[in-house]
Amino acid sequence: MGGGAECxxxxxxxxxxxxLTDISSVHxxxxxxENALKKNFQLITLDGLGIQDFALATQAAGGLLAYLHDxxxxxxxxxxxxxxxxxxxxxxxxxxxxxxxxxxNLELTTTQRDNQFHGSFLWAIDRTLTAMGGRCxxxxxxxxxxxxxxxxxxxxxxxxxxxxxxxxxxxxxxLRPMGDLERxxxxxxxxxxxxxxxxxxxxxxxxxxxxxQNIKGLSIxxxxxxxxxxxxxxxxxxxxxxIRDQLINNPPLNLSEGGLIHDGVDPxxxxxxxxxxDQESWLSNQEEKEKVSSKNYNLKLQYHRTFxxxxxxxxxxxxxxxxxxxxxxTLANEERFxxxxxxxxxxxxxxxxxxxAQREYELFCKLxxxxxxxxxxxRKAARAVAGLDAMAxxxxxASSEGYCKPKILIPDNNNSNRFMDIKxxxxxxxxxxxxxxxxxPNNIKLGKETELIILTGPNASGKSCxxxxxxxxxxxxxxxxxxxxxxxxxxxxxxxxxRVGAVDDLAAGQSTFIVEMADTxxxxxxxxxxSLVLLDEIGRGTSTFDGLSIAWAVSEHLANKLHxxxxxxxHYHELNDLSKRLKNVKNFQVLVQKTGKELIFLHQIKxxxxxxxxxxxxxxxxxxxNQVLTRARTILNKLETEAPTSKKDPSS
Amino acid sequence: xxxDAEPLQGNLFGDFTEASKESISTKKxxxxxxxxxxxxxxxxxxxxxxxRRLKPNxxxxxxxxxxxxxxxxxxxxxxxxxNHSMVDPNQLTPVLRHYVELKAANPSKVLLYRLGDxxxxxxxxxxxxxxILELTLxxxxxxxxxxxVPMAGVPHHxxxxxxxxxxxxxxxxxxCDQLESKPSKGSLLKREITRIxxxxxxxxxxxxxxxxxNWLGAVFIEEPNQQTQIAWGLASAxxxxxxxxxREGIGLSNLKQEIxxxxxxEIVWGGGQNAAYPKTGVLKHLN
Numbered sequence: 001m002g003g004g005a006e007c008x009x010x011x012x013x014x015x016x017x018x019x020l021t022d023i024s025s026v027h028x029x030x031x032x033x034e035n036a037l038k039k040n041f042q043l044i045t046l047d048g049l050g051i052q053d054f055a056l057a058t059q060a061a062g063g064l065l066a067y068l069h070d071x072x073x074x075x076x077x078x079x080x081x082x083x084x085x086x087x088x089x090x091x092x093x094x095x096x097x098x099x100x101x102x103x104x105n106l107e108l109t110t111t112q113r114d115n116q117f118h119g120s121f122l123w124a125i126d127r128t129l130t131a132m133g134g135r136c137x138x139x140x141x142x143x144x145x146x147x148x149x150x151x152x153x154x155x156x157x158x159x160x161x162x163x164x165x166x167x168x169x170x171x172x173x174x175l176r177p178m179g180d181l182e183r184x185x186x187x188x189x190x191x192x193x194x195x196x197x198x199x200x201x202x203x204x205x206x207x208x209x210x211x212x213q214n215i216k217g218l219s220i221x222x223x224x225x226x227x228x229x230x231x232x233x234x235x236x237x238x239x240x241x242x243i244r245d246q247l248i249n250n251p252p253l254n255l256s257e258g259g260l261i262h263d264g265v266d267p268x269x270x271x272x273x274x275x276x277x278d279q280e281s282w283l284s285n286q287e288e289k290e291k292v293s294s295k296n297y298n299l300k301l302q303y304h305r306t307f308x309x310x311x312x313x314x315x316x317x318x319x320x321x322x323x324x325x326x327x328x329x330t331l332a333n334e335e336r337f338x339x340x341x342x343x344x345x346x347x348x349x350x351x352x353x354x355x356x357a358q359r360e361y362e363l364f365c366k367l368x369x370x371x372x373x374x375x376x377x378x379r380k381a382a383r384a385v386a387g388l389d390a391m392a393x394x395x396x397x398a399s400s401e402g403y404c405k406p407k408i409l410i411p412d413n414n415n416s417n418r419f420m421d422i423k424x425x426x427x428x429x430x431x432x433x434x435x436x437x438x439x440x441p442n443n444i445k446l447g448k449e450t451e452l453i454i455l456t457g458p459n460a461s462g463k464s465c466x467x468x469x470x471x472x473x474x475x476x477x478x479x480x481x482x483x484x485x486x487x488x489x490x491x492x493x494x495x496x497x498x499r500v501g502a503v504d505d506l507a508a509g510q511s512t513f514i515v516e517m518a519d520t521x522x523x524x525x526x527x528x529x530x531s532l533v534l535l536d537e538i539g540r541g542t543s544t545f546d547g548l549s550i551a552w553a554v555s556e557h558l559a560n561k562l563h564x565x566x567x568x569x570x571h572y573h574e575l576n577d578l579s580k581r582l583k584n585v586k587n588f589q590v591l592v593q594k595t596g597k598e599l600i601f602l603h604q605i606k607x608x609x610x611x612x613x614x615x616x617x618x619x620x621x622x623x624x625x626n627q628v629l630t631r632a633r634t635i636l637n638k639l640e641t642e643a644p645t646s647k648k649d650p651s652s
Numbered sequence: 653x654x655x656d657a658e659p660l661q662g663n664l665f666g667d668f669t670e671a672s673k674e675s676i677s678t679k680k681x682x683x684x685x686x687x688x689x690x691x692x693x694x695x696x697x698x699x700x701x702x703x704r705r706l707k708p709n710x711x712x713x714x715x716x717x718x719x720x721x722x723x724x725x726x727x728x729x730x731x732x733x734x735n736h737s738m739v740d741p742n743q744l745t746p747v748l749r750h751y752v753e754l755k756a757a758n759p760s761k762v763l764l765y766r767l768g769d770x771x772x773x774x775x776x777x778x779x780x781x782x783x784i785l786e787l788t789l790x791x792x793x794x795x796x797x798x799x800x801v802p803m804a805g806v807p808h809h810x811x812x813x814x815x816x817x818x819x820x821x822x823x824x825x826x827x828c829d830q831l832e833s834k835p836s837k838g839s840l841l842k843r844e845i846t847r848i849x850x851x852x853x854x855x856x857x858x859x860x861x862x863x864x865x866n867w868l869g870a871v872f873i874e875e876p877n878q879q880t881q882i883a884w885g886l887a888s889a890x891x892x893x894x895x896x897x898x899r900e901g902i903g904l905s906n907l908k909q910e911i912x913x914x915x916x917x918e919i920v921w922g923g924g925q926n927a928a929y930p931k932t933g934v935l936k937h938l939n
Contacts, residue, residue, distance in 0.1 A: 013884075013904040015912040018869070018919045019822040019851050021760060025922030028872045056872050056885025057898035064870035064887045067920045071848040082855060084889055084896040092901070100912045126863075134863030135893070142913055180862060182893045187855055379894050 015100075023067055030055065033062020040065050041086055049086055061087055083189040083375045096144040096478050097495040101519055105498040105534075106471050107429070108141055121472055124429040125481070127396045129172060131180040132382055133389025140390060144478035148410040148492060153223045154391060154480025159405055160220050161395035162482065168395055171214050175389050178204045181382035188368055189375035195251035195260050195364060198243050198371060201378065205240035208232045208381060211388065228384035233377050239370070246367055258357040260364050269363065272356045279349050283309065286342065293322050302336075308346045310336040391480075398482035401432070406477045406488035411530070417491045418530065419447020420474070420565070424486035427469035428476065431484065440603035442466060446567065447491060450586040452559040454576060455569040456610040457590030459618035462603045463569040464500060466590070467534045470567060471496050474532055493532040493565065497523045500536040513541035520550075524557060533558060533566040540571075548572045559585050576609030733794075733801040736775040743797045746840050748774065754828060754845060761824040761850075764811065766843060771827065772805035779804075784821065785814055815849055816859045822917065824850040852918030855892045865890045869916040871907065873923060888914055 014020045026032060037046055037058070051058055068082065104112055111119045122141055128134045145151050161168045179200030187193040188201065211229050215222060222230050246265045263270060287301040290311060300312045310328055313321065318335035325337040371378075397403065409417035424441035431439035440462075446453060457463050473483045477490040499519045510518070520538055527533055538554060539547030551572050558566045559582050568575070579585045589610035593600040599617040616632050689697070733739060736755045744752060747767070751774055755763045762781065764771035773781055774792065782789035782804040791800035806814045815825050827847040835841045849859070852868030860866050869888045876882040881903045889896045899910055911919060 010904075013871075013873075013907045013911070014919055015908055017822075018911055018916045019824070021824070021850070021918060021920045023920050023922055028870075028922040051898060054885065054898055054900050056874055056883055057887055057900045058885065060870040060872040060885040061887035061896075061898060062870075063872065063920055063922055064868065064889055067868075067870065068853060068889075068891065071850055071853045082853075082891045083894055084891070085894045087887065087896045087898045090897050090899045092899075098913070099909055103913070131862035135865050138864065183855070183857070183860070186892050186894055187857075190855060192855065376894070 021067070023063060023070070027066035028059045028063045030059055030062075032066070033059045036062045036065040036069075037087075040084070051087060051089060054089060057087075057089075082186060085376070085379070094146055096146055096475070096493065098142070098144075098475075099495075099497070099522070101522075102471070102496050102498045103142075105500040106468055106475070106496075108475075109138065119429065119433065121429055121475075124432050125394070125397055125476070127393035128389045129176045129393070130178045130385065130389050132178075132182050132386035133175070133393060135182075136383070136386035137390040137393065140479040141475070144475055145480065146478070146492060146494065148408050151408055151478060151480045151492075155405065155408065155482075156220065157223050157226075158391050158395045158398065158480060158482065160218050161392055162399045162405075164218060165399065167214060167218055168392055168399075171211065171388070172392050172396065174207050174211055174214070175385070175392065178207060178385065181205075181385065182379050185371070185375045185378035185382065188378075189372040191365075191368065191372065193368055193371070194253060195247060195255060196253065198247055198368065199249065199251065201371060202240040202243035202247075204385075205236050205378070205381070206244075208236065208385075211385070215388070225387050226384050228381045229388060233381065235374060236377055236381060239374050239378075242370065243367065246363065255361055255364060256357060258353070258360045260360050266359070266363055269356065269359050272352060272359060275352050276349070276356065279345065279352065282345065286339075286345075287311075290322075290339070294325075296321075307336070308338075309342050309349075310338050311342075312336055394479075394481045401428075401484060403482035403484050404486055404488060406473075406483045406485070406490045408477065409489060409491040411492055418565070419445070420470075420488070420490045421445050421447075422470075422473065422483075422485045422488040422490070425469060425473055425488070426484040427465050428472055428484045430465060430469075441486070442603075442605045444470060444605075446470075446565045449584060451563050451584040452555060452566045452568060452578075452582075453586055453588050454555070454578060454609065455567055455588045455590070455605070456571070456573055456576065457569075458592050458599065458601075458610070458612065458614035459571075460621065461590040461592055461601050463590055464536050466605060467498075467500065467536055467567055467569055471498060471532065471534050492530070494528060494530040495526070495532070497527055497531060497533045497564075498536075499523060499538055500534070511541070516541050517550075520554060524554065524562070527558070527562050527564040529563045531562075531564040533562075533564045535566065535568040535570075537570060538568075548574060551575060552578070555585070556582070571613050571615075573609060573611055573613075579609075731779065731789075731802050733798065734776060734779060738775075739794070739798055739801070743795050745793070745795050748792070748794045748801070750840065750843065751828075754826070758826045758845070758848075761826040761848065762818060763826045763828060763845075764806070764815075765828045766808065766830045767805070769808055770805040771808055771811050772803055774801055774803050777804075778802040781818075784823075785817060812856075812858065816856075819849055819851050819854055819859050822851050824848070824918075850918055852916070852920075853891050860892055865895070865914070866892055867914045867916040869911055869914070869919040871911075871919055871921040871923075873904075873907075873921070886910055888916060 011020055027036070034046060037049075038044070041049075043049075046052070046058075072082075098106075098108070103109070107120045109120050109122045110117060117123055122138060126134060126137055128137055145154075161171070179197075181201060181204045184193055184197045184201055187197060193201075208229055209232055212232055215226065215230060246261055248260065248262055251260045261269060263273065283301060287299070290301075291297050291299050294313075294317075296313060296317045298314060298317070301309065302312050303309050307329060311325070313335050315333050315335060321337060324339055326339065327335060328338050329336040398405075406422075409419070411417055421444075423443050425444060426439045426441050444453075455463055455466065469484075473485065473488070474490065474493060474496060476483045477488070478492060483490075499516070516538060520535075523533055523535075535554075539550040541547070542550075551568075551570060552575060555566075555568055555575060555578055558564055558568075559578070563584075576587045579587050587607065587609040588605050589608050591602045591604045591606055592614065593602060594614075599614055599621075616629055616636065619632070620629050736752050739752065741749050741752050751763065751765050754765070755775070755777075762773060762777045764773055766772075772778075772792075774794075778789060779802055781787055782802075785806070787804040787806065789802055789804050792803040793799070794801040811827070815827070818825050825848070826845050827849070828843050829846040831842045831844055831846075849856075852866065854860065854866070867888045867890055869886055872885045874883040874885075883902050884900065884904070884907045886899045886901070886907065887896070888899070901907060901910065
């Protein structure tokens with residue numbers, strides 16, 4: 001928060017979670033940026049990148065490369081910055097837009113309440129087995145697709161994996177032990193990978209042909225993004241066989257102490273090792289010799305990190321040792337001796353060992369650089385693996401949680417496919433968290449004739465849950481996944497808007513009501529015919545009539561002007577009257593059963609408007625003291641009999 | 653937090669001892685040979701030669717006073733020499749002078765400076781790190797006129813772990829290592845910054861979360877003219893996976909949207925030094 005007082009340009013655009021670093025503005029200069037890009041990707045001209053029309057982003061890229069250059073470690077022998085792909089353009093129209101409020105409200109990657117991953121949407125649907133696959137799914141979730149063709153491509157593949165259970169199991173079995181090829185390849189390229197990293201790369205690459213074989217066995221058209229698995233790059237196979245050939249299978253963590261490279265890889269190393277073997281046999285000869293000379297057959301030749309080679313003799317026999325022995329160390333029940341011969345040899349052995357370790361390190365670095373040259377193709381393969389893992393994970397989810405394959409409606413010119421029709425839909429997260437009860441499925445038809453649903457019902461009956469599940473199902477459908485429902489037809493939307501709950505933003509100095517209205521304004525200004533709008537209670541942060549009027553006007557605007565697909569959950573039962581005036585508005589309610597004083601939540605959604613909120617009942621369930629409840633009932637009765645204004649027509 | 657730091661501040665200022673010296677040395681020492689004195693004799697002796705209570709050290713009094721003044725004026729509970737820019741480099745010991753030089757070149761990063769088995773940091777970094785990483789805040793003598801300056805450090809073998817924690821909190825770190833084991837005669841060990849770790853550029857396995865991309869963003873904002881909304885370009889790269897993506901758009905709220913969508917751990921921009929943009933409704937002037 002502090003420290004920015006001297007700066008005169010607002011940094012409001014930078015979210016608090018991102019660290020903002022100032023660098024010289026020179027690097028953002030168009031010429032500088034162009035040169036930085038050319039240099040980094042070794043190009044003569046940038047024409048081939050297709051970024052000519054993106055001058056501002058190109059300038060930003062220049063700054064990014066300059067920053068990477070400034071922060072690269074000085075001691076690395078490699079002069080370039082970490083390897084990057086050539087830049088690709090992210091076109092807005094290609095992806096479903098989720099603003100940060102919506103991401104928060106739908107709890108995509110963290111829960112709203114305590115920012116935990118556990119309980120979030122991603123937590124519920126992530127069945128991926130590799131880190132790459134996990135990242136891939138997260139990316140899909142953050143940017144669902146807008147093109148029906150791409151969605152269907154994923155969907156088809158997932159469907160095949162759902163149907164062919166055994167093939168899915170085999171593929172997932174192959175994926176499970178795979179290391180993070182994408183990142184390890186980067187570390188190899190930056191000269192930071194260890195020996196175990198290279199083994200992980202070899203292991204991963206060796207699995208590619210097996211994966212390819214299994215995918216081909218599915219006998220369907222293989223999606224374009226799995227091409228790298230389908231046709232494995234021969235140079236990768238070569239790399240993995242070189243690694244296997246040179247590196248031992250279980251190399252130590254430490255790279256500087258030898259024990260990395262197989263015999264028969266390098267003549268110099270082999271020579272050194274032969275020398276060491278000779279020394280070893282000299283040592284064991286020496287042991288035998290001294291056994292004889294000292295007449296002590298329990299004598300042992302041992303080695304210690306700091307003391308080097310020595311003869312170890314038990315205390316009892318230490319009194320009469322040969323004269324050429326030199327006492328080195330005395331322990332509780334043994335004495336340690338050296339001989340001049342041994343000392344002289346020791347020096348030679350140390351030198352040999354150091355040379356061997358050095359040679360091994362050199363060979364390892366050579367191997368690592370060789371792998372580093374393939375960084376880009378390893379990464380390409382890794383991304384295909386990540387995609388496969390994400391889809392196999394979604395297929396596993398679909399089959400274990402009983403999802404169905406939604407029919408994606410391709411948008412046409414006269415907007416006839418602008419609707420969703422889902423039977424028996426469930427909340428993907430809540431249904432997994434509920435243990436004792438079954439989640440109550442519901443149906444929804446939205447779009448075409450009904451563009452705005454007014455959803456009423458008692459507190460705590462599951463209105464918000466229903467709203468969110470619609471949003472999540474839409475999202476799942478647009479990442480190509482199956483959805484938690486019995487049957488679904490889903491039209492694509494360009495953006496999901498949500499306005500859920502009331503969270504004040506005191507840190508930014510905004511009141512509950514201002515936050516609510518700012519969110520609402522955002523929706524009204526940006527929603528289109530193709531958007532999905534989920535409103536949960538607007539206008540409750542102010543006085544009743546002000547709130548009702550705003551809610552009424554917003555609903556009218558959405559139904560009359562914007563024609564977005566909208567669900568509006570509210571306690572303003574007056575809004576039920578809207579359906580009489582506007583053809584495209586329908587009322588739905590969440591059913592409850594009242595037996596005596598008990599209220600049973602059925603969580604079922606039926607057409608028609610509710611007339612009561614049972615707020616006092618909900619308060620009772622939450623533990624509000626009886627005294628207060630009784631008083632509240634009295635006041636409620638009084639208000640209901642005395643206040644005819646509430647029934648007054650707001651539009652007149 | 654502040655309360656924790658307070659007792660530690662004590663040792664940054666001088667101590668009480670000096671005032672007593674004079675009173676002892678001027679008195680004649682009687683009968684040092686007698687060792688076995690009775691209680692009565694001891695009491696008599698005490699009457700003859702009364703011992704004076706220590707008066708508070710005047711210089712210490714000044715320091716407390718100045719500290720109090722500081723608290724009153726700046727409302728700041730920080731120890732003396734709370735920032736590296738407060739000292740005159742010429743009065744520092746050579747090691748700290750080098751530290752201050754490096755720090756001045758990397759003001760936005762925490763500078764960890766290798767001294768033997770520890771990576772130490774001083775001044776504001778020491779205060780900050782002692783709070784964040786729960787390290788002990790101590791002091792180091794920085795030269796005659798300056799006295800002790802705040803210091804905190806981590807053992808070199810644990811540096812990786814502590815750095816990972818700093819990175820996780822979005823703090824950049826510069827590691828300054830010893831480049832030789834023995835100094836060439838009469839000079840300092842050669843030390844230089846060998847690694848710079850920032851939240852957006854790390855590729856070490858332990859500093860990344862496996863199932864999340866780690867995005868570094870760079871932002872360029874066009875100077876706006878009155879008619880249109882501000883246009884911007886955003887380049888984002890995950891250094892660990894190599895992905896490199898460009899985006900463009902209009903409106904600063906959309907920019908914020910994009911950055912929070914990728915959840916960038918670090919953003920670089922060149923706007924900090926630019927002259928203020930001409931009047932617009934969107935940009936706030938903080939001053």
